[in-house]
Each structure stands twice: as structure tokens, then as C-alpha cells.
Amino acid sequence: MNNKHLACTLIGGLIALMLWGTLQMFKKQGLKVQEAQNAKQVAESTKVACGAAKAALEVVDNNSRDLRDYLSQWDIELRDQTFEVAQAKMEQQISGQNTQLTFLRRDTADRKPFSKDGYVRETVNANLTLEDDFVKSLAWLGDTEATMITSRVHSCRIKKGQAADRIHMEITIMTPIVDGAGNKKS
Amino acid sequence: MEPCHDLKTERPDIGQPLPKAMMLIPMGFYLILVGAAALNTLFYFQYRSAETQRLHFEQENASQEQILNETKKRRSEIDLEKKRAKDLVGWVDGSDPLQPVVMTVIRSMDANSVIEELSLTRKPDDASSILFGLKFSADPPQETQLNKTLEEIQNKHSYGAFYKRSTQKGDQVTFNCELVPEGTRGVAAAAAQ
Numbered sequence: 001m002n003n004k005h006l007a008c009t010l011i012g013g014l015i016a017l018m019l020w021g022t023l024q025m026f027k028k029q030g031l032k033v034q035e036a037q038n039a040k041q042v043a044e045s046t047k048v049a050c051g052a053a054k055a056a057l058e059v060v061d062n063n064s065r066d067l068r069d070y071l072s073q074w075d076i077e078l079r080d081q082t083f084e085v086a087q088a089k090m091e092q093q094i095s096g097q098n099t100q101l102t103f104l105r106r107d108t109a110d111r112k113p114f115s116k117d118g119y120v121r122e123t124v125n126a127n128l129t130l131e132d133d134f135v136k137s138l139a140w141l142g143d144t145e146a147t148m149i150t151s152r153v154h155s156c157r158i159k160k161g162q163a164a165d166r167i168h169m170e171i172t173i174m175t176p177i178v179d180g181a182g183n184k185k186s
Numbered sequence: 187m188e189p190c191h192d193l194k195t196e197r198p199d200i201g202q203p204l205p206k207a208m209m210l211i212p213m214g215f216y217l218i219l220v221g222a223a224a225l226n227t228l229f230y231f232q233y234r235s236a237e238t239q240r241l242h243f244e245q246e247n248a249s250q251e252q253i254l255n256e257t258k259k260r261r262s263e264i265d266l267e268k269k270r271a272k273d274l275v276g277w278v279d280g281s282d283p284l285q286p287v288v289m290t291v292i293r294s295m296d297a298n299s300v301i302e303e304l305s306l307t308r309k310p311d312d313a314s315s316i317l318f319g320l321k322f323s324a325d326p327p328q329e330t331q332l333n334k335t336l337e338e339i340q341n342k343h344s345y346g347a348f349y350k351r352s353t354q355k356g357d358q359v360t361f362n363c364e365l366v367p368e369g370t371r372g373v374a375a376a377a378a379q
Binding site: 004005008011012014015018019021022025026028029032033035036039040042043046047049050053054056057060061064067068070071074078115118119120138141142145146151152153154155156157158159160176179 | 203204208211212214215218219221222225226230232233236239240243244250251253254258264265268269271272273275277278283284285289301302303305306313
């Protein structure tokens with residue numbers, strides 16, 4: 001191999017190197033274009049998912065607005081109703097100025113679990129037994145149900161009392177303690 | 187003295203000359219040099235452009251994902267609120283006053299009928315329904331009194347009587363049933379809308 005052969009080989013090598021470099025650049029560019037296309041597809045699918053989620057949210061938001069407004073109206077009062085507040089309300093209802101009934105039993109501190117993951121977590125149960133005038137007793141029951149709007153009379157058992165105009169009444173009144181009661185709403 | 191400036195004498199080629207075709211090699215080299223430079227420049231710009239696009243789409247995807255996550259978060263907040271509201275509706279719906287029902291039962295009694303015991307207890311799993319118990323004595327046939335009482339409860343408070351059971355001992359009747367509200371009403375009706 002003389003010098004000319006050597007020069008040709010060298011130039012041939014350089015040509016091959018340039019072709020290889022160009023090919024590598026072409027491959028790299030192709031990969032990048034593919035990456036850009038993939039990113040575009042992902043972005044477009046996320047956009048579609050986002051649009052669908054927004055539309056669904058709007059439907060749910062509109063459909064449940066009345067129901068949620070109803071909750072927010074009550075929530076203000078119910079959030080302040082802790083065990084102590086509920087018990088105090090019940091005590092006030094029993095010992096109020098207009099109430100002069102004879103209670104044989106007045107347990108207002110019976111705390112019971114209600115629903116583990118529901119809105120009403122616990123109830124404060126007032127277990128009352130009274131024996132008094134028929135009209136007065138039933139008027140008190142009606143007044144209690146009208147006054148304690150968040151409470152419910154769970155059970156009511158009425159029997160004849162000792163005297164003809166008296167009744168014996170056993171009632172259980174449940175007052176709800178809601179999830180987050182005692183915490184100010186943020 | 188003669189100048190000695192031509193020391194190199196003519197010599198014959200030692201090696202064989204290259205074939206004529208080999209002249210294409212330098213030409214090819216220059217052509218490929220120019221072509222490779224042009225193509226590499228083109229590919230480079232395309233690469234840069236694709237990279238910019240990729241970054242743009244990734245950024246767009248990130249912002250869309252953020253919006254999507256916020257939407258999902260808001261949705262779960264609304265769902266939770268909705269569930270709480272339904273629980274509250276359930277509570278309020280199961281808190282219909284019992285005193286008016288008691289009064290209706292008492293007023294439905296005929297002059298010769300006497301209530302021995304009256305009990306109303308809400309069902310634990312469905313507070314809008316009431317377990318009703320009535321022990322009374324009345325002139326025969328006692329069914330007349332019972333039917334009158336149940337009819338008045340239905341007319342005034344829209345409770346239907348189900349699962350009726352009664353036992354009779356002399357003129358004393360022990361009656362039990364389940365009072366179920368007819369249709370959706372009150373808050374439940376409003377919530378269903």
C-alpha cells in the first residue's frame with residue numbers, strides 16, 4: 001500500500017464517519033420528534049379528561065346545590081352543638097320556667113354512637129320518665145318537639161298514671177352531635 | 187564553478203498509479219462534507235424544534251393535570267357534602283313529631299274505649315317508620331275502634347299501617363304494627379327533586 005492508497009483509505013474513513021454522524025443525528029432527531037408527539041398525545045388526552053371531569057363536576061354541582069344549601073343552613077347550628085351544649089339545651093327544656101312537671105327519671109347525659117362515617121356521629125340521649133297531668137305532659141312533649149328542632153323523639157311510651165287525670169310517660173329524646181362539632185368551619 | 191541547483195534527477199514511479207475511478211473519492215468527500223453539514227444543520231433545527239414542542243406539551247400537560255386534580259378534589263368535596271346533606275335529610279326526615287300522632291290516637295278513641303298503653307318507637311334502621319303499639323279496651327267489636335284509629339292516623343299524618351299483629355284477651359286488645367310514611371314527603375321529597 002503506497003501513500004495514495006493510504007490517503008484514499010483515510011478519506012474513505014472520513015466519509016464513512018460523516019455518514020455515520022449524520023445518521024446518528026437523524027436518529028436522534030427522529031426520537032425527539034417521537035417524544036414530542038407522545039407528549040402532545042398525553043397533553044391532549046389529559047385535556048379531554050380534564051374537560052370531562054369539569055363537565056361532570058358542573059352537573060353534580062348544579063344538581064346537588066339545593067341539597068348542599070340545605071346542609072349549610074343547618075350546619076351552622078349543628079356545628080356549635082357539642083355534647084355539653086346539647087345536654088344544657090335538654091336540661092333547660094326540662095327545667096325551664098314554663099315546665100313544672102314531675103320527672104321520675106331525668107338522665108340527659110347518655111352519649112351513644114350513631115353512625116361511624118356518617119354526618120351524625122353520636123347522639124346525646126335524654127331518657128326521661130314523667131308522671132303528671134295528661135294535658136300538661138302532652139303539651140310539654142309537643143313544645144319540646146317544636147323547640148328542639150334538631151332533636152328527635154326516638155320513643156314515647158304512655159300509660160295510665162296513678163290518678164285518673166295523670167299519665168305515665170317514658171320518652172327518649174336524641175340530640176345529634178355531627179362530625180366536626182365544636183370546630184369552627186374554615 | 188557550475189551551479190549545483192538540480193540535484194534531483196528524474197526517477198520512474200515506484201508504485202502503481204491509482205485507477206481513474208479513485209478520482210471520485212475526493213469529489214465524494216467534498217460533496218458529502220457539504221451534504222452532511224447541511225443535513226446535520228437541518229436535523230439540529232428539527233431536533234431543537236421537537237424539544238421545544240415536547241417541553242411545551244409537557245408544560246401544558248402539567249397545567250391540565252393540575253386543573254384535573256383540583257377538579258377531582260372539588261368533586262370529592264361536593265360528594266362528601268352531598269353525602270352529609272343526605273345523612274342530614276335522613277335525620278330530619280326521621281324527626282317528624284310524634285306528639286301529633288299521639289294526640290290523634292287519643293282523640294280517635296270512642297267514649298267507651300280506654301287506652302291502657304301506647305308506644306311509638308322509631309325503627310333503628312329507618313327512623314321515618316314507627317313501631318306502633320297500642321293496648322286498649324273497647325266495646326266489641328274492637329276492630330271498629332282499631333280501624334278508626336288507623337284510618338285517622340293515615341288521613342292526618344299519611345302513615346300506612348303494615349305488619350299488623352293483634353291479640354285479644356276479653357275486651358282488651360294488644361295491637362302492634364309498623365307505621366310507614368306514604369310516599370316521599372317533607373325534606374326527603376325536596377331532596378329527591
